[in-house]
Amino acid sequence: MGVEVRVEGLTKSFGGHPVWADVSLTLPTGEISVLLGPSGTGKSVFLKTLIGLLKPDRGSIWISDRDLPRLSERDLYEVRRLFGVLFQDGALFGSMTLYDNVAFPLREHTRKSESEIRSIVSEKLEMVGLTGAEKKLPGEISGGMRKRAGLARALVLDPEIILFDEPDSGLDPVRTAYLNQLIVDLNQQTDATFLIVTHDINTARTVPDNIGLLYHRHLAMFGPREMLLSSEEPVVRQFLNAQRVGPIGMAEEKDADELEAEAAAGVELPPLPPIPPQLPPSNGLPRRAQRPAGQWCRENGVVPPPGSFETNMPSTGRHSVENTHELPVVAS
Amino acid sequence: MSVGPPANPEVARKHRGGPVVGYATEGLRIYGNFFAFCLDALRGLFRRPFQVREFIQQAWFISSVSILPAALVSIPFGAVIALQLGSLTRQIGAQSFTGAASVIAIVREAGPIVTALIVAGAAGSAICADLGARKIREELDAMEVLGIDPIHRLVAPRVVASMLIAVLLNGLVNVVGVAGGYTFNVMMQGGTPGAYLASFQALGQLPDLIAGEVKALLFGAIAAIVASYKGMTAKGGPKGVGDAVNQSVVITFMLLFAVNFVVTAIYFQVVPQKGS
Numbered sequence: 211m212g213v214e215v216r217v218e219g220l221t222k223s224f225g226g227h228p229v230w231a232d233v234s235l236t237l238p239t240g241e242i243s244v245l246l247g248p249s250g251t252g253k254s255v256f257l258k259t260l261i262g263l264l265k266p267d268r269g270s271i272w273i274s275d276r277d278l279p280r281l282s283e284r285d286l287y288e289v290r291r292l293f294g295v296l297f298q299d300g301a302l303f304g305s306m307t308l309y310d311n312v313a314f315p316l317r318e319h320t321r322k323s324e325s326e327i328r329s330i331v332s333e334k335l336e337m338v339g340l341t342g343a344e345k346k347l348p349g350e351i352s353g354g355m356r357k358r359a360g361l362a363r364a365l366v367l368d369p370e371i372i373l374f375d376e377p378d379s380g381l382d383p384v385r386t387a388y389l390n391q392l393i394v395d396l397n398q399q400t401d402a403t404f405l406i407v408t409h410d411i412n413t414a415r416t417v418p419d420n421i422g423l424l425y426h427r428h429l430a431m432f433g434p435r436e437m438l439l440s441s442e443e444p445v446v447r448q449f450l451n452a453q454r455v456g457p458i459g460m461a462e463e464k465d466a467d468e469l470e471a472e473a474a475a476g477v478e479l480p481p482l483p484p485i486p487p488q489l490p491p492s493n494g495l496p497r498r499a500q501r502p503a504g505q506w507c508r509e510n511g512v513v514p515p516p517g518s519f520e521t522n523m524p525s526t527g528r529h530s531v532e533n534t535h536e537l538p539v540v541a542s
Numbered sequence: 543m544s545v546g547p548p549a550n551p552e553v554a555r556k557h558r559g560g561p562v563v564g565y566a567t568e569g570l571r572i573y574g575n576f577f578a579f580c581l582d583a584l585r586g587l588f589r590r591p592f593q594v595r596e597f598i599q600q601a602w603f604i605s606s607v608s609i610l611p612a613a614l615v616s617i618p619f620g621a622v623i624a625l626q627l628g629s630l631t632r633q634i635g636a637q638s639f640t641g642a643a644s645v646i647a648i649v650r651e652a653g654p655i656v657t658a659l660i661v662a663g664a665a666g667s668a669i670c671a672d673l674g675a676r677k678i679r680e681e682l683d684a685m686e687v688l689g690i691d692p693i694h695r696l697v698a699p700r701v702v703a704s705m706l707i708a709v710l711l712n713g714l715v716n717v718v719g720v721a722g723g724y725t726f727n728v729m730m731q732g733g734t735p736g737a738y739l740a741s742f743q744a745l746g747q748l749p750d751l752i753a754g755e756v757k758a759l760l761f762g763a764i765a766a767i768v769a770s771y772k773g774m775t776a777k778g779g780p781k782g783v784g785d786a787v788n789q790s791v792v793i794t795f796m797l798l799f800a801v802n803f804v805v806t807a808i809y810f811q812v813v814p815q816k817g818s
């Protein structure tokens with residue numbers, strides 16, 4: 211039914227270098243949250259800290275009344291049963307077939323008979339569209355299939371919290387669209403709490419209920435999707451809209467000189483692009499955690515950029531960047 | 543267990559006081575981690591249920607990568623020892639002891655050394671590469687999230703398999719090395735089979751073989767534990783796995799030669815030698 215995860219003042223460093231510091235956020239029960247950040251900002255480290263694979267230097271991770279970094283080994287294993295994790299490349303066991311991979315958690319943790327296992331495994335494999343690939347080895351299938359198989363394995367014990375590490379990396383746009391749809395549908399069916407870690411702006415703009423932005427070793431902002439997509443905060447605005455103007459440069463952040471030069475040259479910030487409508491579940495019914503489009507803006511007196519929430523608008527956030535004009539129109 | 547200061551001196555300096563303290567704590571931390579890993583691995587050996595399937599697969603795998611190189615290395619090794627000792631015994635007028643000397647040299651020293659080379663170079667590197675690849679594919683993380691302890695599931699059976707195969711390998715190296723030495727001595731240096739065997743009776747004893755097998759057992763355990771540790775702590779993508787394998791082989795070599803020396807020294811203290 212979903213469980214709330216409350217992170218307070220979390221800090222993690224490797225060999226004296228902080229990866230990120232003082233991260234506080236709450237993943238609301240049953241909602242989809244996206245944690246967005248450039249590559250190397252420690253998104254994967256954050257996920258691994260959330261499930262106790264890495265120990266934070268400071269801070270708490272509250273899951274109901276248990277503080278995960280301070281649990282004993284035994285309690286930790288128990289709390290981890292609440293989690294399903296889709297690792298970046300699926301993390302399938304290379305020596306097992308897809309079927310055995312998906313059956314693995316059932317065989318390890320339940321006393322189900324082989325025929326019960328078979329029916330659960332085929333159900334999950336069907337859910338991710340891998341029926342017929344049971345006998346394949348992970349080395350023989352494409353990256354997208356590995357991710358979906360990893361997702362099936364993560365779902366097999368009916369987790370309350372599902373973590374996705376870059377579900378969209380290394381996939382073509384069509385597969386990404388399918389996978390995003392699958393994620394939304396899964397949330398509708400399971401009402402589990404979802405956290406998606408990604409650097410794909412399009413996913414961040416259309417899939418979640420909440421967005422967080424990890425940047426420059428801290429959490430720049432975390433909140434409802436509409437709050438971030440209508441935010442004028444320079445870093446948030448630049449990243450979520452894939453703009454070149456702003457504090458983020460090619461290598462990490464721009465220095466003061468560059469920013470001054472930018473200001474002096476009178477570089478205009480491009481207007482905020484419209485907020486795209488949220489990706490609905492494919493059966494047309496709303497998700498339990500879903501809020502009406504524009505609700506947050508109305509409640510907080512924010513006027514969304516013109517054209518927001520129109521269903522026929524292009525769904526990619528990248529179109530608003532400079533390349534709209536340069537893209538040749540391909541006659542088909 | 544990358545020996546030495548942290549890669550970035552900047553880190554060491556920022557890290558609690560001066561660079562020296564930084565290096566020292568970093569170093570201590572690494573050895574501390576490795577030591578903790580050894581303890582976990584030992585504990586894993588006695589945890590039930592023992593992973594029989596993984597053990598058999600690994601034993602098969604390790605023997606498949608090590609038997610052929612071991613046999614091929616021990617033939618010339620046996621021959622070289624026969625050649626050296628043959629000429630040395632001639633110089634000091636003790637040809638009749640050629641057989642004894644070369645068999646003892648092979649069983650006591652050459653056997654364990656060749657075993658160490660093969661165990662570290664072939665078995666250790668294979669274990670490290672395998673676990674390293676699983677580490678960077680996040681298979682080990684996935685395993686832990688699914689509530690399985692990779693040390694119990696993967697490391698313990700590898701350590702036992704490596705110990706078993708090292709012992710068998712040592713036996714193989716002895717047989718092949720002695721046969722090689724015998725052939726070389728009898729056929730090319732004009733020694734007589736009778737003298738070869740008789741002299742061996744005079745000086746050789748069973749504890750020689752036992753000591754060699756004990757060494758091999760230790761070598762197998764050390765190689766597997768170091769390789770597993772380096773593999774499971776590999777980071778930074780495929781290059782990280784390559785580095786881990788490289789370091790694992792180098793570290794294992796150093797450890798095995800040191801252990802070899804210690805065991806040999808103890809052996810001469812504990813076991814009375816024939817004719818002395």
Ligand SMILES: Nc1ncnc2c1ncn2[C@@H]1O[C@H](COP(=O)(O)OP(=O)(O)O)[C@@H](O)[C@H]1O
Nearest residue numbers: 224229247248249250251252253254255256777
């Ligand atoms: N086990 C580790 N030991 C040391 N440094 C690490 C470790 N894991 C990750 N890092 C470092 O932490 C940073 C963040 O890594 P990561 O979480 O993989 O980034 P992202 O997933 O956002 O691309 C990187 O600079 C990486 O080198």
Ligand SMILES: [Mg+2]
Nearest residue numbers: 253254298376
């Ligand atoms: Mg990552």
